[in-house]
Amino acid sequence: MSDLDRTLADVAAAVDEARLWRLHMEMAAFGATPRGGVCREALTPEDIEARVLMAEWGAALGCSLHMDELGSMFLRREGTDPDAPPVMTGSHLDSQPTGGRFDGAYGVLAGIEVLHALNAAGIRTRRPVEVANWTNEEGGRFTPGVMGSQVYVNPDELPRMLAVRDAAGVSIAEAMVAVRAALPGARPRALRTPVHAFVEGHIEQATLLEESGNQVGVVTGIQGTRKFRITVTGEDAHAGTTPRRRRRDALSAAVAMVSALERMAWDREDECRFTVGRFQAFPGAPSVVPGRVEFAIDLRHPDDAARRRIGDQIKPICEALAGACEVSVVEPQAADTVWFTGAVFESVRASAARLGIPHMELLSGAGHDARNMAAICPSGMVFVPCERGISHNEAENATPADLAAGTRVIAQVVTELACG
């Protein structure tokens, strides 16, 4: 057994399942909902409490705290070479308004457990190890999501993101004042500070692992997305007096568009994810012919060419079915499929095999911060099962054993890359 093999065995053995579970239960107290979930939207008082707890844990573990201008936090355990870029792990502590205890929190808490394990095993790495909590991954209160990692890799976007406001009119810049006040010991971290490698732990949010009896998912990549906003404009009219031939009914047109689009996006393989998640008619009165409809499309497909082909048909189909109305189609967001190849992916796969953990390779259907980080360093993800795939839901659940299995893999990946 080589020295590195022994170190990797030590760090995995030092991962403590019961301690990791306690970290989850303590964190879940912030924003706890009566139905067992959490409501911890980005930069709210609950999110700030969670951040303070993370900072306290980091201090107790001998780590320094760093924070960038959008509030993303980094707990840093020094290596023997202070100038080497760190190996980073982590995810996000913010949640959906009716979120669960594991989405995001798992990746951060697995990182905290890795710090515990490194300390307990007395391991000194060459590179620093950092645990990240990315700001506003969920994008519920402030849009868009995965904002912290996006700004970290694209610092030019900082001013635009600081100006983003929530529904109550509070900007991120304004919300950040309380975050800074709560974390006075945080040292400033420059955006795009080099990172050697990034690995993110996350619950799967689907059922492939559970159905196949695997404990760890070696994530091959994250499927690409295209998001569209469609506005159909007709004319408000009296429901009792306006004959069909005089109507410019935006709802009728929009319904025809959605059914045609669903037929167009249908595929035998069931690979295409086509969702109309928002559909609103205005003015929304029972006796008024709707003069305006707004709807949003979330389109995802792992194959870039297929996603391009399907997405490119949205505008022409909407235009063809507008009838007496006008339609505008905008695409505020698009991302190609990211494939995790390279050192992190290889290390995740090798570690799961070395530890004898039942594992499989899978593509992530959901977006994650690792997608952004892949632009600046080798990146990868470790998935663990969640009960019946339920997520973005207060009932979200995972087992202590599965969480620990994934954390052992992350501990080995971090240690291997930080020793290299």
Ligand SMILES: [Zn+2]
């Ligand atoms: Zn998440």
